[in-house]
Amino acid sequence: MSELLRLAGVHVTYQSSGRSGVVRAVDGIDLTVDRGEVLALVGESGCGKTTLIRAIIGLEPMTSGSIVFDGATVATGQRELRRLRRRVQMIFQDPTGALNPRATIYEAVAEGIRIHGLAGPEPELVATALAQAGLRPPERYMPRFPHEVSGGQRQRVLIAGAMVLGPQLLLADEPVASLDASVRGEILALMRVLVDTTGISIVAVTHDLGLAWNIADRIAVMYLGRIVEVGDAEEVLADPLHPYTKALLSVVPEADRMEQQILVGETPDPANVPSGCRFHPRCPLVASGEAERLGIIDRCRSVDVQLVASPGGRRSVACHAVRLPNDG
Amino acid sequence: MTILELRDLHVTYKSDRGDVPAVRGVDLAIAAGETVGLAGESGCGKSTIAGAVLRLLPRDTIVGGQVLLNGDDVYELKPGRLRAVRWTAAAIVFQGALHSLNPVRRVGEQIEEAIVLHSDRGDAGTHAVRDRITGLLERVGLRPDLARSYPHQMSGGQRQRVLIALALACEPDLLIADEPTTALDVMVQAQVLELLAELQRDRGLALLFITHDLSVLSTTCDRLAVMYAGRVVEEGRTVDLLKTPQHPYTRALARAFPTIGDPRSRMNPSGLGGDPPDPTHLPSGCPFHPRCDMAIEACATADVLLRPIRPDRAAACVHVAVSA
Numbered sequence: 001m002s003e004l005l006r007l008a009g010v011h012v013t014y015q016s017s018g019r020s021g022v023v024r025a026v027d028g029i030d031l032t033v034d035r036g037e038v039l040a041l042v043g044e045s046g047c048g049k050t051t052l053i054r055a056i057i058g059l060e061p062m063t064s065g066s067i068v069f070d071g072a073t074v075a076t077g078q079r080e081l082r083r084l085r086r087r088v089q090m091i092f093q094d095p096t097g098a099l100n101p102r103a104t105i106y107e108a109v110a111e112g113i114r115i116h117g118l119a120g121p122e123p124e125l126v127a128t129a130l131a132q133a134g135l136r137p138p139e140r141y142m143p144r145f146p147h148e149v150s151g152g153q154r155q156r157v158l159i160a161g162a163m164v165l166g167p168q169l170l171l172a173d174e175p176v177a178s179l180d181a182s183v184r185g186e187i188l189a190l191m192r193v194l195v196d197t198t199g200i201s202i203v204a205v206t207h208d209l210g211l212a213w214n215i216a217d218r219i220a221v222m223y224l225g226r227i228v229e230v231g232d233a234e235e236v237l238a239d240p241l242h243p244y245t246k247a248l249l250s251v252v253p254e255a256d257r258m259e260q261q262i263l264v265g266e267t268p269d270p271a272n273v274p275s276g277c278r279f280h281p282r283c284p285l286v287a288s289g290e291a292e293r294l295g296i297i298d299r300c301r302s303v304d305v306q307l308v309a310s311p312g313g314r315r316s317v318a319c320h321a322v323r324l325p326n327d328g
Numbered sequence: 329m330t331i332l333e334l335r336d337l338h339v340t341y342k343s344d345r346g347d348v349p350a351v352r353g354v355d356l357a358i359a360a361g362e363t364v365g366l367a368g369e370s371g372c373g374k375s376t377i378a379g380a381v382l383r384l385l386p387r388d389t390i391v392g393g394q395v396l397l398n399g400d401d402v403y404e405l406k407p408g409r410l411r412a413v414r415w416t417a418a419a420i421v422f423q424g425a426l427h428s429l430n431p432v433r434r435v436g437e438q439i440e441e442a443i444v445l446h447s448d449r450g451d452a453g454t455h456a457v458r459d460r461i462t463g464l465l466e467r468v469g470l471r472p473d474l475a476r477s478y479p480h481q482m483s484g485g486q487r488q489r490v491l492i493a494l495a496l497a498c499e500p501d502l503l504i505a506d507e508p509t510t511a512l513d514v515m516v517q518a519q520v521l522e523l524l525a526e527l528q529r530d531r532g533l534a535l536l537f538i539t540h541d542l543s544v545l546s547t548t549c550d551r552l553a554v555m556y557a558g559r560v561v562e563e564g565r566t567v568d569l570l571k572t573p574q575h576p577y578t579r580a581l582a583r584a585f586p587t588i589g590d591p592r593s594r595m596n597p598s599g600l601g602g603d604p605p606d607p608t609h610l611p612s613g614c615p616f617h618p619r620c621d622m623a624i625e626a627c628a629t630a631d632v633l634l635r636p637i638r639p640d641r642a643a644a645c646v647h648v649a650v651s652a
Contacts, residue, residue, distance in 0.1 A: 044513045045484075150603040151370070180369040180540050181584040185599025192597065207514050210543075213588045214597035237588050251518035253543040254587050262518045 004168060004201050005033040005056070010065035012048070012055050016271050023271040025051040027225030029065070030307065033169070038195055038202045040212035040233065042248070043222035048270065049205045052222070053171040056203075057081070057088050070168060086116045089162035093174035095154035099146040105130070106142035109161045116165055129164035133157070134190055152183030159190065163198075170194075172204045176211065188214050209252050213237055221245045224278045225270055227307060231315035241317045241324070243285050276301040277320060285321055296320045331398060331502045331534040332358045332381065332418070338392035339376050339385065348607050350376040352558035353393070353633075360501065363528060363535040365545035365566065367581065368555035369604045374538045378506045381536075382414050398501060415446035419495035421488075423507035428491055429479040435490045436461050436475025442497040464493040468523060485516035492523065502534045503527075509544060521548055543585040546570055551640075554578045557605050557615035560634055564641035574643040576622045614646065622647060 012026035130138035220230040229242040310324040339351035462472040509517040553563040562575040580600040586593035602619040617627035
């Protein structure tokens with residue numbers, strides 16, 4: 001598989017009006033996405049995962065770092081961004097809020113075609129995109145308004161509106177979080193089919209590890225603006241190495257598979273990033289005394305830890321306590 | 329001891345489009361110290377049941393059957409008695425804590441109001457009430473000084489805890505939690521679920537847990553009732569029901585929540601085609617038959633009611649063998 005997207009040293013910081021000054025929402029991210037790949041970007045609210053994908057299409061200004069898309073560095077001029085946004089489309093969590101209630105489904109899908117001046121007969125493009133998103137026959141849905149279809153169908157309309165432009169990358173921000181369980185599976189199946197049939201790539205931002213298990217090839221776990229673990233979804237979920245990944249996995253509610261590690265408090269404030277390993281104030285290894293026994297507690301508290309890749313490069317973890325196995 | 333009992337509960341909303349039968353004959357009982365989960369998709373009637381228990385539904389709603397709270401029929405109560413029953417006999421924690429709290433009042437004042445108006449535990453401003461507020465906040469794992477905060481100054485998890493503190497203010501026998509963790513993050517969800525389980529253990533609370541998220545119910549509930557189109561279509565002990573779902577709808581719902589590590593769901597998301605039925609135009613026969621992969625001809629005409637399969641287990645499906 002060849003590389004479609006490469007993020008290097010991406011930072012997004014804000015000046016805050018409060019006492020703390022700088023908010024480090026995205027604090028140095030290196031990440032690649034291959035063609036035809038689903039990458040799940042997981043973490044708690046406030047970890048910067050949404051800010052990161054918004055930065056990819058220039059909706060959040062990068063403070064530093066670079067983005068290479070399809071072999072070319074992404075420039076930040078308006079014209080370049082517009083070209084990029086045709087090839088990188090985004091879908092959101094709340095399909096109801098993302099659709100204009102007074103525009104028909106036809107209009108919702110055709111809008112992108114008009115904005116980007118796509119060549120070709122508009123009605124056919126719209127019909128094809130609707131059918132591709134599972135709204136068949138498309139003619140039945142075109143004249144309807146968003147409130148006349150179900151939540152799952154609205155999410156399909158948004159997917160059709162994105163796919164009609166023939167993008168190479170779909171950024172999906174919690175694509176199924178607001179949907180009923182029955183619909184969730186249907187939308188996830190659609191996303192996987194789109195990847196497998198069109199070769200598109202998807203970056204799905206989610207706090208739902210089940211989504212990653214269901215459709216993702218790779219998984220990247222974010223904590224407080226950084227990636228703390230990344231690797232093949234199956235390996236990371238079967239054998240998490242970072243204590244944060246372990247904790248996240250332990251609280252997935254399912255018929256008691258492992259002992260829960262419920263972290264106290266919520267994600268700390270990106271305006272006030274802890275010293276050393278940013279996870280150390282909540283880290284179960286620190287709390288249990290394990291870090292002390294390993295003789296790394298001082299480093300946990302004072303040395304900022306970077307992602308270290310396994311020798312084969314397939315797995316990376318940012319933890320003082322982790323020695324990566326050789327994956328050849 | 330049975331705290332809540334629903335007997336053939338029917339709820340029909342009035343709307344411009346005509347009558348909307350949201351709940352169509354539900355029987356349910358919850359004993360002290362027991363957690364019962366009510367699962368189902370949007371529009372299946374599960375939240376209507378929460379509203380019906382405390383008579384919180386619009387005035388013109390038609391309610392049939394009986395709601396017995398500690399043996400009293402809630403719909404026979406005089407207004408004064410009803411007000412006493414709310415909060416003291418049963419309290420509700422809703423989803424979306426931001427909308428359930430008054431944005432311009434400190435959370436301590438809001439808890440105080442519940443105590444003063446609904447119980448005889450003292451007047452506003454007294455030490456007794458202030459101590460009680462402190463105790464409640466500590467009970468739900470919040471610092472007592474947060475009583476002086478406004479809702480917007482708190483995180484989502486903290487606000488949800490405030491709602492639980494509010495619900496506990498008058499020591500109810502029954503707590504109804506309607507999607508209490510749906511708006512929360514995974515880690516905060518785990519914290520809130522742990523808190524609810526703890527409260528229940530310590531206080532012998534009866535808990536009615538309403539959510540579409542079967543995986544949440546699987547870790548919290550003793551018994552489950554799965555609703556579809558205003559009726560319970562399957563009920564039983566949680567582990568039993570999830571391990572061997574008998575109704576095709578329960579099976580589809582259970583499959584929709586993957587078990588991480590289960591090779592059957594890896595790269596294989598599972599859902600359920602079609603949409604939940606419009607309550608004003610329910611399908612003929614079994615209301616689930618248009619979406620059912622096991623439907624036979626008879627399903628389009630014959631409505632199947634909940635039937636016992638074995639002790640502690642019932643399902644409403646033509647394929648289910650009735651116990652002798």
